[in-house]
Amino acid sequence: MKVFEKIGKKIATTVDQIITFLKFFRDCFKWLPVPPFRFGQIAEQVEKIGIESIIIVSLSTFTTGMIIGLQLVNIMRLFGGETFAGAGVAISISRELAPVITAIVLIGKNGSSMTAEIGSMKVTEQIDAMETMAVNPIRYLVIPRLVASIFVFPALTALANVVGVFGGYLVSVKVMQVNSAAYLNTMYYWTDPDDIWTGLVKAVVFAVIVTTICCYQGLKTRGGAKGVGDSTTTAVVISTVAILIADYIMTDIFISFLGL
Amino acid sequence: MNTIIKVKDLFKAFHDHEVLKGVSLDIEEGKITTVIGKSGTGKSVLLKNIIGILKPDSGEVFYRDSRINDIKPQELLEFRKKIGYLFQNAALFDFMTVKENIGFPLVEQLGMNPGKKLDDRVVKLLDLVELPGIENKFPSELSGGMRKRVGLARAIAVEPEIVLFDEPTTGLDPILAQSIDSLIIKVNRELNMTCIVISHDIPSTLHSADKVALLFDGTIQFAGTPDEVMRSDHRILKQFISNSFRSRGEI
Numbered sequence: 001m002k003v004f005e006k007i008g009k010k011i012a013t014t015v016d017q018i019i020t021f022l023k024f025f026r027d028c029f030k031w032l033p034v035p036p037f038r039f040g041q042i043a044e045q046v047e048k049i050g051i052e053s054i055i056i057v058s059l060s061t062f063t064t065g066m067i068i069g070l071q072l073v074n075i076m077r078l079f080g081g082e083t084f085a086g087a088g089v090a091i092s093i094s095r096e097l098a099p100v101i102t103a104i105v106l107i108g109k110n111g112s113s114m115t116a117e118i119g120s121m122k123v124t125e126q127i128d129a130m131e132t133m134a135v136n137p138i139r140y141l142v143i144p145r146l147v148a149s150i151f152v153f154p155a156l157t158a159l160a161n162v163v164g165v166f167g168g169y170l171v172s173v174k175v176m177q178v179n180s181a182a183y184l185n186t187m188y189y190w191t192d193p194d195d196i197w198t199g200l201v202k203a204v205v206f207a208v209i210v211t212t213i214c215c216y217q218g219l220k221t222r223g224g225a226k227g228v229g230d231s232t233t234t235a236v237v238i239s240t241v242a243i244l245i246a247d248y249i250m251t252d253i254f255i256s257f258l259g260l
Numbered sequence: 261m262n263t264i265i266k267v268k269d270l271f272k273a274f275h276d277h278e279v280l281k282g283v284s285l286d287i288e289e290g291k292i293t294t295v296i297g298k299s300g301t302g303k304s305v306l307l308k309n310i311i312g313i314l315k316p317d318s319g320e321v322f323y324r325d326s327r328i329n330d331i332k333p334q335e336l337l338e339f340r341k342k343i344g345y346l347f348q349n350a351a352l353f354d355f356m357t358v359k360e361n362i363g364f365p366l367v368e369q370l371g372m373n374p375g376k377k378l379d380d381r382v383v384k385l386l387d388l389v390e391l392p393g394i395e396n397k398f399p400s401e402l403s404g405g406m407r408k409r410v411g412l413a414r415a416i417a418v419e420p421e422i423v424l425f426d427e428p429t430t431g432l433d434p435i436l437a438q439s440i441d442s443l444i445i446k447v448n449r450e451l452n453m454t455c456i457v458i459s460h461d462i463p464s465t466l467h468s469a470d471k472v473a474l475l476f477d478g479t480i481q482f483a484g485t486p487d488e489v490m491r492s493d494h495r496i497l498k499q500f501i502s503n504s505f506r507s508r509g510e511i
Contacts, residue, residue: 121353128313129351132344133365134337 024138024216028146031139038144045148049110053156060105061160064097065089065167072168073176082172083182087190089168094195098160100247102153103206107239111214114145115235118218119228127219142215146208153207154200161196194260202250206243213239262324264289264422264454265310270319272305279305281478282319287422287456292448294457294465296500297475303458304348306475307424310456311343312336341369344420344453348427350411352399358410359395362386365417385413389443405436409443416447423447425457429464437461441468462504466490474500 072085118141121127127137165187172178217235221227254260265287272280279302287293297303308314310321312328321328328339352361362382366372372381379395386392389409399407408428415423425444429437441464448455459465465472466486474482474497482494489497 117355124349124354125347125351126353128308129345129347129353131313132311132340133368134340135364135368136337 020220021213021216024219025212027138028142028212031136031143032146034139037147038140041140041144042147045145046152049106049145049148050152050155053106053109053152054159056109057102057105057156057160058163060101061093061098061164062167064101065093065164065169066171068092068097068164069168069171070176073172073178077176082176082178084186084190085172085178086169086183086185086187089172090165090187090191091195093164093168094161094191094199096199096247096251098164099153099157099199099202099206100243101164102157102160102203103210103243104240106149106153106156107210107214107236107243110149111210111239112232112236114211114214115218115221115232116228118142118215119221119231122219122221123224123227137219142211142219145215146211149207149211150204153210154203157200157203158196161199198250198254198260202247205246205250209242209246210239213242262289263287263322264324265456266320266322267306267310268320268322270306270309270321271317272302272309272314273317278478280309280316280319283475283478283480285473285480285483287454288471289454290448290452291470292444292455292457292468293471293473294459294469295473295475295480296459296462296465298500299460301475302478303460303475304426307345307426307456307458311340311345311424341418342421344415344418344423346408346411346415346423346425346428348430350399350407352407352411352414354399356398357395358382358386358397358399358402361399361410362414362417365414369418381417382413385417386410388416388446389413390439405432405440408432408440412440412443412447416451416453419451420453422454422456425455425459427458427460429459429461437464438467440464444468460504462501476500 069085069089072088073082076082076085076088118127121141127141130137130140169183172183173180214235217231217238221231263286267283267285267287270280270283271278283302283306285293285295285306295303295306305314309316312321316329319329323339323342328336331339352358353364356364359379359382362385363372363374363378366378366381367374372378382395383392386394389412391406391409391413394402394406394410399410402410412428428440428444432440444455444457445468447453457465457469466489469486472482472484472486472489473480474494476496482489482492482497484492489501492498
């Protein structure tokens with residue numbers, strides 16, 4: 001009987017948490033278009049999430065492009081179609097890998113720091129202090145991060161596209177000795193603008209998912225340093241799983257329903 | 261004397277743990293009311309219910325004649341503008357300088373723009389709490405007592421009607437504690453702000469309070485002036501006072 005009681009409680013708690021998160025999510029979008037727009041704070045976050053992440057995102061996607069180039073040339077050479085690796089690299093990078101790798105890097109680098117920063121503020125009563133001064137923490141802390149992420153995630157994804165494709169090209173042409181002109185030709189022929197913008201749309205959705213989950217986890221932190229650590233871990237795990245699930249759903253919508 | 265805040269039969273529990281079990285208390289305008297009680301009896305919970313950070317399970321809180329439970333979020337924000345809050349650990353924003361911390365409510369609540377006027381106001385407030393010249397320091401560079409005084413400067417920056425003090429002297433040496441007491445009296449007498457102080461420091465309380473309320477076992481067990489406190493035969497109150505003086509070596 002106790003087992004059922006425990007399971008029941010767990011389900012009730014999970015449902016309760018999901019409802020609370022959805023209310024928080026609704027509040028974020030309720031406040032998003034409402035002035036004052038804190039341009040200073042948004043710029044600060046753009047610098048922190050965006051500019052300071054350029055090197056790590058470039059390095060990650062450059063390496064990913066190289067790996068994909070290596071694998072595709074290796075496989076396609078079996079069928080004598082190694083020049084098609086150019087198209088394979090460009091399409092896989094722009095549709096999937098650039099947005100996903102960028103988002104995962106930003107979860108580790110910035111999502112975790114959003115949770116830890118807001119979580120520390122929560123456990124040291126700084127959030128309560130903000131509320132007592134009639135300032136809404138969602139408007140002051142979450143909205144600038146959300147707006148910055150909505151701009152930065154697709155911008156870094158666009159950069160990741162270029163760097164990743166270049167990494168794939170270098171390995172395919174310089175290491176695996178694929179003909180450069182044929183490689184580029186298949187890439188230009190088979191890659192559509194749809195491949196690029198579907199990836200960028202994914203990046204915007206990932207920005208919203210990562211920022212809301214990480215800030216929410218920060219705001220519901222309890223219990224000192226351990227609480228901050230637990231919230232940060234939870235935020236990273238949930239955001240990572242959430243973007244992969246969202247990626248599958250969006251890919252299915254783009255392919256099955258929109259024919260892209 | 262007018263009642264500025266009225267707490268009526270307030271109940272608050274966290275999961276299965278009942279903290280407040282029917283607290284009723286009147287706060288008189290222009291006076292210093294101190295709520296005393298052991299650690300963990302729900303004194304801070306009471307303050308947070310008054311300002312609406314926590315919602316009571318049942319019971320009512322009135323500001324003058326307006327019931328402030330269940331008011332709309334916008335009205336709650338307006339109500340909070342009338343109240344300053346000094347947190348136990350000051351709760352200064354650690355990513356802001358002292359100037360930005362004190363300027364925060366001035367910018368956010370009064371809409372002041374950064375500039376000379378704001379800087380002058382911050383300097384004045386720092387002079388008031390006897391900490392001139394620390395505008396550009398970060399909270400991590402300040403001692404506990406300094407942080408509390410900066411927290412007090414921030415709490416009174418917008419000249420609220422009521423200031424809530426959550427254990428303002430906890431963790432401070434007797435000299436610093438006395439200076440905080442003097443500041444509370446200064447805020448009350450010179451700036452005419454109603455003060456609600458949470459404390460378990462009896463000597464401080466008897467020195468500064470106009471009214472003392474004892475919170476024990478989730479209810480207010482006694483309320484009276486410091487003289488009435490000293491004369492009272494209330495068993496728990498007497499025990500609390502004698503323990504407090506004994507721990508300070510004054511008996």
